[in-house]
Amino acid sequence: MRKMLIVGAGQSGLQLALGLQSKGYEVTLMSNRTADEIRSGRVMSTQCMFHTALQHERDLQLNFWESQAPRIEGLGVSVAAPDSSRAVDWVGRFDGHAQSVDQRVKMAGWMETFVQRGGQLVIHGAAVSDLDYFSRTYDLVMVSAGKGELVSMFGRDASRSPYDAPQRALAVAYVHGLGPRPEHPDFDAVRCNLVPGVGELFVMPTLTTSGRADILFWEGVPGGPLDAFQGVKDPSEHLARTLELMERFTPWEYARATKVELTDANATLAGRYAPTVRRPVGRLPGGGLVLGVGDVVVANDPITGQGSNTASKCAHSYLDSIVEHGEREFDEKWMQATFDRHWEDTRHAVKWTNAMLAPPPEHVLNLIGAAGQLPPVADRFANAFNDPADLDHFFFEPEKTNAYLAEVSGAQA
Template sequence: MRRILIVGAGQAGLQLALGLQSNGYDVTVMTNRTADEIRDGRVMSTQCMFDTALQHERDLGINFWEQEAPRIEGLGVSVTGPESARVIDWVGRLNGYAQSVDQRIKMSGWLETFAERGGQVVVHGVAVSDLDYFARTYDLVLVAAGKGELVSMFGRDASRSPYDTPQRALAVSYVHGLGPRPEHDFKAVRCNLVPGVGELFIMPTLTTSGPGDILFWEGVPGGPLDVFGDVKDPAEHLRLTLDLMKTFTPWEYDRTRAGVELTDAGGTLAGRYAPVVRNPVGELPGGGLVLGVADVVVANDPITGQGSNNAAKCAAVYLEAILEHGDKAFDRDFMQAAFDRYWDAAQHVTKWTNAMLAPPPEHVLNLIGAAGQLPPVADRFANGFDNAADFEHWFYEPEKAAAYLGSVAPQG
């Protein structure tokens, strides 16, 4: 039986561990927190998983919260104009529903399931020196912990990483009490774009205290939204969030008037990081090799909501590659080939995300505006969140955008 070590207990690490376990592999997961510590801790992310990523969980039978989590059936965009008025507002329908499950629920539940099924869980921080030993005792070591010392083993790929500084300051609040958007009777992610300032995303979620919503500000560094860095008090964090909504997205602030409150004391998060693509193979001092997973090797800004989706897709690709590899050695060629298969999809997400961080060119503004008049355009935007490769055909180049709009616009 082949022995595999996975360092990290997030979406990719645990999904891959459970998939390998179900195929008879001897899997160990190393994590720096117990399931209870994860469940009772601070929120770790925003997450909205679209149909393709959700299907990977269904395929493994680990979609434990699908019946409880709100079903997100659309994705809407609003754009702020002068005096904080909406100049664009539309919603597209998703072909398959999306869902958001607080990672505190999912990761603690998956970690417990992995252990109950006989998997070995080691609760301990991991240093590069530890991996030097483990690389000699396991057939394959995968690093799925996207922060800290271990990431330094994976060199930045400058050719795929146009930004070397954070492009947004991030601030998250999980809340109860948010009212519905009156424009539609189904649940949708709402993307509110404030040109030159940042973005406000609102998404329904299932959290530790039941259904709620995530309020997520992405602020241009140094701008009026970049005010959360020194805030330690959760109540002050929420107050700032609501004040900024009142100023820049008053239509969303109207949804808070009945009174919103944080889901729990751990329901806020703030930070920033530079989007980066890294080389997938980490070299250890003793000569061993480790394979980077998900955010370790492709960390996009969350402006397009792709982090957990990428993680699920990476885990699915790596699982397939490992199963196909059989009894052969997990050498550098295997590791590079597994990543290349993942990059086939991830490259489209990275290109799209990096494009959305920059001021939009005129033809993209035309597309966003047209979506308010042409439902097929709105729907195609929405479903691009599930399949970013589709943007290649109509989004990036003015000629393709014009041809597409000409094909869907009413004639005569």
């Protein structure tokens, strides 16, 4: 039986560990926190999993919260006008529903499942020196811990990382008590509120440790008015600032948030990071090799909601590559090919995310505006969150956008 070590217990690392376990591999998982510490700790992310990623979880029988989490049926876009009214407002419907489960709930639950299914869990913050030893005792060592010392083993791929500094300041609050969006009170949707030149507010329903909740998530242009959370340690102050900014820039969302309260004492998060693609093979001091997984190798800005989806797709792709490789050695050539296979899919998400961090060109503004009058355009844009590859056909190039809008307008006439 081949022995695998995975360092890091996030979406990608845990999904891959459980997938390998289901295929009969002997898997050791290293985490710097216990399941209880994760469950009672600070929120880690905003995560909205779209259909393809959810199906990867279903295929591994890991969709434990599907009946409890809100069914997210669509995605809406609002664009603020200079007077803080809405210049654009629409919602598109998903072909397959999306869901968000607080990673404290999911990662703790998956970690306990891994142990129940016979996996070896080691609670230890691994250093490079540890991996030097382990690389000689395991057939394959993979690193899915996207922060800390271990990431430094994986060099930045400048050709795929156009930004060398954070493009948004991020601020998250999980709340109870948010009212429904009056435009569609009968179904849940992620709402993307764009404030040109300032940033974005995302509002999404989720399942957290205390049940149904909503996430209020500001992405602010660094140095701008939304870049207002540095140094804020008190959760209640964080929420108050979140609401002040909503009242100022997105009053239509603030109107349903006047009675919200934080879900728990650890329900806020703030920070920033540069979106980065890294080289997938890390070389240890003793000559051993390790393979980067998930956001170790592809860390997207969350503006397009691709982080947890890319992590899930990475785990799915790597699992296939490992199983197909059989008993052969996991050498550097195989590691690079394994990442390249994943990159062939995830490059579309990276391209889109990096484009959305820049000021939108005129044809994209026209597309977003047209979606308010043309429901098929709204639906197609919404479903691109599940399949970013489709954007190549209608989003990036003015000629393709104009041709697509003309085609839909003609069909609607």
